[in-house]
Amino acid sequence: MGNTVNNRRVVVAMSGGVDSSVAAALLKEQGFEVVGISMQLWDNSSEEDAGASTPGSCCSLEDIHDARRVADTLGIPFYVVNFEEPFSREVVDYFVESYTRGETPNPCVKCNQVLKFEVLLKRALELDARYLATGHYARIERDESDGLKLFKGVDPEKDQSYFLFTMTPAQLEKVIFPLGPLTKTEVREHARRFGLRTAEKKESQEICFVDGDGYPEFVSARAGQREGEIIDRYGNVLGSHRGLFRYTVGQRRGLNIGGAGGPRYVLAMDMEANRLIVGPEEELLTSGLEAREFNWIGDVPREGEKVTAKIRYRHPGVASEVILAEEGKVRVTFSTPQKAVTPGQAVVLYRGDVVLGGGWIERAIKGNVGQ
Amino acid sequence: MKKIYFDHNATTPVAEEIFEAMVSYLSDEWGNPSSIHWAGRAPKKAIDEARENVSALLNCTPQEVIFTGSGSEGNNLAIKGTVFSRKAKGNHIITTRVEHPSVMSTLKYLEREGFEVTWLDVDTEGMIDLAQLEKSITPKTVLITIMSANNETGVILPVGEIGRIARAHKVLFHTDAVQAAGKVPLNVKDINCDLLTISAHKLYGPKGVGALFVKRGVRVVPIIHGGHHERRRRGGTENVASIVGLGKACEMALRDMDEVSSRVRALRDRLEKGLMEKIPYTTRNGHPENRLPNTANLGFEFVEGESLLLNLDMLGIAASSGSACTSGSLEPSHVLIAMGIRPELSHGSVRFSLGRVNTAEDVDYLLNKMPPIVERMRSMSPLWSAEEGKRAEISFEEKGH
Numbered sequence: 001m002g003n004t005v006n007n008r009r010v011v012v013a014m015s016g017g018v019d020s021s022v023a024a025a026l027l028k029e030q031g032f033e034v035v036g037i038s039m040q041l042w043d044n045s046s047e048e049d050a051g052a053s054t055p056g057s058c059c060s061l062e063d064i065h066d067a068r069r070v071a072d073t074l075g076i077p078f079y080v081v082n083f084e085e086p087f088s089r090e091v092v093d094y095f096v097e098s099y100t101r102g103e104t105p106n107p108c109v110k111c112n113q114v115l116k117f118e119v120l121l122k123r124a125l126e127l128d129a130r131y132l133a134t135g136h137y138a139r140i141e142r143d144e145s146d147g148l149k150l151f152k153g154v155d156p157e158k159d160q161s162y163f164l165f166t167m168t169p170a171q172l173e174k175v176i177f178p179l180g181p182l183t184k185t186e187v188r189e190h191a192r193r194f195g196l197r198t199a200e201k202k203e204s205q206e207i208c209f210v211d212g213d214g215y216p217e218f219v220s221a222r223a224g225q226r227e228g229e230i231i232d233r234y235g236n237v238l239g240s241h242r243g244l245f246r247y248t249v250g251q252r253r254g255l256n257i258g259g260a261g262g263p264r265y266v267l268a269m270d271m272e273a274n275r276l277i278v279g280p281e282e283e284l285l286t287s288g289l290e291a292r293e294f295n296w297i298g299d300v301p302r303e304g305e306k307v308t309a310k311i312r313y314r315h316p317g318v319a320s321e322v323i324l325a326e327e328g329k330v331r332v333t334f335s336t337p338q339k340a341v342t343p344g345q346a347v348v349l350y351r352g353d354v355v356l357g358g359g360w361i362e363r364a365i366k367g368n369v370g371q
Numbered sequence: 372m373k374k375i376y377f378d379h380n381a382t383t384p385v386a387e388e389i390f391e392a393m394v395s396y397l398s399d400e401w402g403n404p405s406s407i408h409w410a411g412r413a414p415k416k417a418i419d420e421a422r423e424n425v426s427a428l429l430n431c432t433p434q435e436v437i438f439t440g441s442g443s444e445g446n447n448l449a450i451k452g453t454v455f456s457r458k459a460k461g462n463h464i465i466t467t468r469v470e471h472p473s474v475m476s477t478l479k480y481l482e483r484e485g486f487e488v489t490w491l492d493v494d495t496e497g498m499i500d501l502a503q504l505e506k507s508i509t510p511k512t513v514l515i516t517i518m519s520a521n522n523e524t525g526v527i528l529p530v531g532e533i534g535r536i537a538r539a540h541k542v543l544f545h546t547d548a549v550q551a552a553g554k555v556p557l558n559v560k561d562i563n564c565d566l567l568t569i570s571a572h573k574l575y576g577p578k579g580v581g582a583l584f585v586k587r588g589v590r591v592v593p594i595i596h597g598g599h600h601e602r603r604r605r606g607g608t609e610n611v612a613s614i615v616g617l618g619k620a621c622e623m624a625l626r627d628m629d630e631v632s633s634r635v636r637a638l639r640d641r642l643e644k645g646l647m648e649k650i651p652y653t654t655r656n657g658h659p660e661n662r663l664p665n666t667a668n669l670g671f672e673f674v675e676g677e678s679l680l681l682n683l684d685m686l687g688i689a690a691s692s693g694s695a696c697t698s699g700s701l702e703p704s705h706v707l708i709a710m711g712i713r714p715e716l717s718h719g720s721v722r723f724s725l726g727r728v729n730t731a732e733d734v735d736y737l738l739n740k741m742p743p744i745v746e747r748m749r750s751m752s753p754l755w756s757a758e759e760g761k762r763a764e765i766s767f768e769e770k771g772h
Contacts, residue, residue: 035685079681126678126748127685 009033010176011124012133013116014071014078016063018198019135021070022187023178025194027133028074035127036071036078038064039120041087041111042209063204070196083119090114092209099219099245102269103344106163107207112136113166121174131176136160139180140172143354148172150297150355155183162313165348165358166295216246228274230257233267233283241276244269249364250284250340265340268364285337286364288320291347294330294359301349301356308350309334311341311361322349330359373687375733377642379573379665379726380522380550381691385616386575392619393577396612404609405600414611421618425582428621429567430558437583437591437601438614442549442570443473444594445583446516448605449545449566450477452591453514454486457543461511465542467491467499467528468709469521474547475705478516487511495711496658497526504533508540515544519551519562523706523722524657525666527555534563543589549573549581553624554632554663565589569621571613575727576620580613631727636664638734639725643667645738650745652758656707656720665725668707670716673755674748679721682744688737691722 012024014036028034043061064080071078091110098105116134124132137153138161150167153159167175179187191199210218219225225243232238239257241247246254251266255278264278289311301307301322308317309332319335332347341364348358376384396417402410404418422433429436439445454464466478468490478488489507491499499517508515515537520527530546537544545566548557552569559567566589570581585591585604597606647653652672671679676692683690692704707717723737749755 077685079684081677122751123675123678125751126675127681128747 007128007130009035009129010131010133011035011037011127011129013120014038014067015135016066016198017135017204018191018201019179019187021196021198022190023133023135024070024076025074025196026178026190028076034074034076035129036067036076037120037123038067038080039083039115040064040080041083041115043084066198070198073196081123083115086119087115096219096222098344100223102244102271104248104342105344106346109163109166109346112163117167117171117175121171125174131174133176133178135179136164136177137179138164138177140175140177152353153179154181158184161355162310162346162348165297165346165355167297219245226274228276230255230276230278233277233279238278244271244274244276247276249342284339286341286366287337288331288333288365289341289347290325290362290365291330291332291359292328292362294328294357296357298351298354298356300324306335307356310348310350311338312345317350331365373736375688375736376728377723377725377737378689378691380722380724382572382578383575383726384728385577386623388623389576389616389619393612393616396615404611417611417615418609421614424618424622428557428625429584430560431584432587435584435587437585437604438609439581439583439605440579442568442581445568445570445581446471446473446547447477448583448591448594449568450474450514450516451594453543453545453566453589454481456590456592457513461513462486463489463509463511463513465489465491465504465507465512465515467493467517469493469497469706470518471522471547471549474516493709497521497524497710498658499528501529501532501536505536508542512542515542517546519546519548519557520555520663521706522550523704524668525663526657527551527661527663530562530564538563550663553628554665556628559584571617571620574620574624577613577616580610580617582617632664635725635727635729638729638731639665639667641731642723642734642737643669645734646741649738649742654716656710656712667723668720670712670720671745672716672719673752673758674719674745676719676721678748679744683741686740688740692720
């Protein structure tokens, strides 16, 4: 007992998908004492509609069932822990508040940050585990300075390091990502080799706690909605909107403003006036951004150093310069203007494959950021 | 790995003699007990005998016993069956806040269907106030349903007095005796109840079978309509082997209860005393005397009960936080909350429920293994460090003076 060198116990966060299933199987094969845990995070069913389910979302009861069946196949202990309360408080409330502030939230980052790497990691350590493992495509490795660094996953299509920028040094010590060196194709091959029922399972893309009606109904049911005007940058009223939370920067569809001048895109929200500001595509371009609550995992870029900034998960990244501002804020200047910088999403900085850090986008900056 | 079972309130291992009694009804004696021909004769006789065994345990007549598919079904039938048949008289039901989900959910369903339910509070020891019960009765009251013993804390409720109050006011009284049966004497005449639920798998019998006592003359409408089975009060071909198992379980309970209960009580006390001595900041949940001899519900401060259970499981020790939930996950106990136990402490509470298979070695294994786990978990808790700091300061001051 105790966290000795001989302790081979690893808790694997099992979502019921192919990735975490294979993570568990690989660790078992490597001789670890694997314990599977699924987090029960959200339950839409009530007594009135008992038996009704929310299909297709991560962490649903069906997924927990799959996780349990995989654990049975692997012959490992498996537990379900009920984290509905912290999930509702830390992820769902944040999600709604973010929209009501005119931002576009990223609940997956928040779920990793709080549920996986705080609440579940604590649970794993209470179980005397040496590590918590997840099915993320990212790598944690020691660099020359002997500090642990977070790296992109090997599969460029699947790299999920963007979602992990909030990790702290203490978390890097205690977390492992068995899928970091693998491609998705290889993971599926392993799943077939282990005979896992999740081998051909589709990826879940939706937000796990939002059902068929989509997020706008979810948010309006909790926060209410206030109609307002749609304007252009010059203040001309072009139409009306049905609550600012229904829109995201860069969005074109669903504005219902016909008229001349070509397609228009959401540029920004004016929360105080409750107005949605739209404009032509070229006005989406900005030269930089300011981010808050910045977390540095690696070292801070040198003055004038060009690092790569990713401003959303599927963003290819842009060469940028970085200036530290007050109160954990960071200003990023792109070498070429970028479209649709979206407040509420994360900006994550890379030097090559190494994650340097990341923060939450507060606002886009037009013009020359450095001055 | 060692396997030690301290979760007998969840279910019990099937006793060898019960299994033996059942087997032939899953093989040679496969007939339908309702048949008039030879094939039905032996199964019919077996059911009759089982009914007699159940009635002997409860001190009622065999005709007052209805076989059901579970304790939950028995509770559903008792409640819905009586209130639906008494709609003309009234729509008010009285219960407590600490009932089993099969009673609670049934009553919540009935509330949505227009019934009114009074949920009696319990005190910090899990006891109800009889005066409050009596005051709650109105001319519209058709049923009082209160458990005989609580599954989480083992607290025994004063069903005899409740029965007298119900009778005085001409209100039907149902008691969920699923946990009490086989652990403490149950006599429907002493309890003065009109309906009483038991379940076989808490009595070393099989799962999927139970019985409901319905006093002669009390009308119960069926919730499962069907043929003439169980005097038209519960449709479905009898689950012969399981009913035989239930009968055998009741026979065994009646025969062994005194011996087993006193032995189990001694083990439970050893376990409880041992843990409370070895682990500081441990409290007992529930009434110190009025409780089942096999149950100990203990709160360990600064510890997450769920983690504690998982740690124990990895050492082969089975215990529980209260009730086993459908998904296998754990929720804060409504029973401990109703008793006014602080949420932090109710989260750190564990139920140990012992049974006839347990030995002193089992208890000592737990007493050796559990304190270091709690100590390790507490060492990771910031709240615990703060508490430790406070204690160190106090002892420093004491030394200084």
